Amino acid sequence: MKLLTLNFVQCATRDCAGRQDAFPLAPQNVQLAAQETDLDPDFMANILAKIDWPGLETSLNQLGRPLTFTKEQVEQDQNLLKELHSILIETTIQEGELVCPRCSHIYHVKDGIASFLLPPHLV
Amino acid sequence: MSRPEQEAPPEIFYNDSEASKYTGSSRIQRIQAEMTLRALDLLSLPPSSYILDIGCGSGLSGEILSEEGHYWVGMDISPSMLQIALERDVDGDILLSDMGQGVPFRPGSFDAAISISAIQWLCNVDSSEHDPKYRLSKFFQTLFSSLKRGGRAVFQFYPANDTQRDTILHAAKVAGFTGGLVIDDPESKKNKKYYMVLVAGGSPGDI
Ligand SMILES: [Zn+2]
Numbered sequence: 001m002k003l004l005t006l007n008f009v010q011c012a013t014r015d016c017a018g019r020q021d022a023f024p025l026a027p028q029n030v031q032l033a034a035q036e037t038d039l040d041p042d043f044m045a046n047i048l049a050k051i052d053w054p055g056l057e058t059s060l061n062q063l064g065r066p067l068t069f070t071k072e073q074v075e076q077d078q079n080l081l082k083e084l085h086s087i088l089i090e091t092t093i094q095e096g097e098l099v100c101p102r103c104s105h106i107y108h109v110k111d112g113i114a115s116f117l118l119p120p121h122l123v
Numbered sequence: 124m125s126r127p128e129q130e131a132p133p134e135i136f137y138n139d140s141e142a143s144k145y146t147g148s149s150r151i152q153r154i155q156a157e158m159t160l161r162a163l164d165l166l167s168l169p170p171s172s173y174i175l176d177i178g179c180g181s182g183l184s185g186e187i188l189s190e191e192g193h194y195w196v197g198m199d200i201s202p203s204m205l206q207i208a209l210e211r212d213v214d215g216d217i218l219l220s221d222m223g224q225g226v227p228f229r230p231g232s233f234d235a236a237i238s239i240s241a242i243q244w245l246c247n248v249d250s251s252e253h254d255p256k257y258r259l260s261k262f263f264q265t266l267f268s269s270l271k272r273g274g275r276a277v278f279q280f281y282p283a284n285d286t287q288r289d290t291i292l293h294a295a296k297v298a299g300f301t302g303g304l305v306i307d308d309p310e311s312k313k314n315k316k317y318y319m320v321l322v323a324g325g326s327p328g329d330i
Contacts, residue, residue, distance in 0.1 A: 005196055005216045012220075012227035018268065023229055037214070042171035043194055050173065050232065050271075113205055116198075116220040116227045123224050123261075 001114045004047065004088040007056050009114070011100035013122040022102040024055040026062050030096030030109070039085045047088070048074065060087070126283065133244045134200045137180070142203035146181040146211075155239055158316065159187040162237050162277040165305060165320050168193065172234040175269065177222055177278075178241025180204040182213035188237070189214040196233075198222065223258030225265035232269045236276035242319075243280050246287050259291065263298035270323040276300070278319040288317070295321055 009025060016022035053071045060067050065087075074080045098107040098114060105122065108115050127136050137145065145151055162184075168174075170192040176185050179197025181204045188195045195215040199205055205217050220227065223245055245262060246255045266276060282288035292304065300321040308314040 001218070002216045005218075008196070008228050008232040009218075010227060010229045012225050017225055017227075017265065018230075020229075040171055040192075040194075043173075046171055046173060046234070047194075052229065111206075111209060113209070114218050116218055116224070117200070118221075118224050 001093045001109055001112060002089060003059065003091045003093070005114075006059055006093065006098070007051055007088070009098075009116070011102060011105060012116050012118060013100070013103055013105050015122075016100060016102050016105070019102060022100055023052070024059050024101070025098035025107060026101055027059065027093060028097045028099050028106075030063070031094045032063070033092050033094045033112075034086075034090050035092060037089055039082060041081065044081055044085055048084075051088075126281070128244050128247055128283075132200075132247060133178075134202070137201035137204050139203045139206075142181060142201060142207050146183065146204075146207050152183055155183040156187055158239050158279045159184040159237070160191075161307065161316070162239065162279055162318060163187070163191060165277045165318055166235045166237065166275050168235055168275075173232070175226070175228070175233045175236040175266075176215065177226075177236055177238035177266075178244070179208070179215070179217060180241075182208035182211055182215065182217070184237065184239045185213050185215040186211075195237075196228075198226070222262050223255075225261045226269045227265075228269040230268045231271045233274060234271060235274050236266060236270060238276070238278040238280070240279060240281060242278045242291060243282060243287065246283070246290065255290075256294070259294035260297065263295045263300065267298045267300060267323050272324045274323045275302075276321045276323070278321075280317055280319065282317060292319060295319065299324065 011022035069080050074084050093109050094112050096109050172193045174193050174195045176195045176197040179185050179199050185195050185197050197215050197217045198220040200221045208217050302321040305318040307316040
């Protein structure tokens with residue numbers, strides 16, 4: 001799962017669905033990987049408007065890779081846009097767990113695929 | 124002709140061998156590509172859009188989205204299908220997820236959603252926990268929220284009958300969507316295709 005996607009998923013359990021404090025899911029015991037992809041400035045501009053920046057800061061702190069720039073700086077600097085591309089699009093969580101900050105439900109990531117299947121009592 | 128959704132739940136029906144048979148069939152690849160392009164046509168998006176692919180399977184539709192310059196996140200309930208998507212090295216990001224349990228994304232995430240030959244599975248009753256009405260309503264409510272205001276969703280699907288078609292459309296409208304059905308080749312028994320075109324709030328435009 002790309003770090004980009006981590007900034008959009010939220011806890012899906014019955015009690016948490018739609019609640020702002022059920023975001024972002026906290027990565028735990030994760031293995032990260034890097035995969036090179038082309039930079040698309042139009043997509044980055046599109047996504048910059050959608051990113052939850054405080055959520056991104058939280059996630060990167062949890063991963064021990066704190067952000068060194070602000071959203072405003074990215075908007076003015078092509079090099080930072082490249083760096084953000086490499087963080088969001090080229091960095092993936094291959095293995096590990098994503099923990100809901102509200103109900104502590106754990107979502108597992110295997111082979112880069114996060115499972116959001118819920119047991120019936122949580123639906 | 125039997126319908127796969129009457130044989131077994133999707134995660135069971137699309138086991139390893141069915142998933143690879145499905146993905147490897149050039150006829151299915153061609154039809155999926157045509158329907159994806161038609162759905163994109165109905166979405167009329169600018170390039171570099173961020174799209175949710177519901178029931179993405181092995182990524183046949185996603186590949187077309189990538190070729191057309193879009194970025195996508197796919198969800199599917201069949202691990203075998205997703206495994207093939209991994210092997211085919213698709214560009215999109217994929218999640219194991221049951222659409223009847225809701226779309227697990229925060230509000231306003233996507234510019235649009237697309238779904239090719241998947242939503243009729245939602246009407247299945249596979250176990251006592253599967254209430255199709257509840258699953259349909261959960262699905263459409265969470266999808267509505269995950270789209271940006273005015274964002275479109277296009278579903279190509281194979282309704283089993285008129286009742287099922289109306290049930291799905293009704294659930295979408297109750298969740299707040301506007302829009303309706305586009306039927307291609309309505310006179311042809313073999314080529315007739317249903318596309319449900321929905322808009323999340325805003326004006327329904329020219330649908
Ligand atoms: Zn939760």
